[in-house]
Amino acid sequence: MLLDIYIEIYRTDEISKNNLVDLAARLSDIAHKSPPWSWRYLNSILKGHKGFKMTAELDKALLIMGAVIDGQHILEARAHPVMVYSQNGNVQEGSIILGRSFHCKHCQRLCVGKVPNQKFCCEECRKAWWEAERRPPRGRK
């Protein structure tokens, strides 16, 4: 897989340091890998050096890169299917959700917010949480 991608991009099976530096940077970028993979690491995998093997993370980055080379949009290449529940048909089948899941601060339901750093799933939960916060502890008047 790594060699296939290498040949696809650089149109040669001669492994060069410059190409590996470029490939390591591109793959690390795709995987948001920090610290990034080094050209030496990719070289060791290509050459089959003892103690160096393909990781699931690198394999995934190669799959994404291959899909992008084949013309797929990077968002589609990175996406994987999950089942979600849509409110009032707001999310259409096949949509790529860009937000992150969070647990509602009140009901703990898992949701994808409308805005970044959203804390509550709905207005009712926001109100209920604030009312619970203001309520004095039990046993006091």
Ligand SMILES: [Zn+2]
């Ligand atoms: Zn809630």
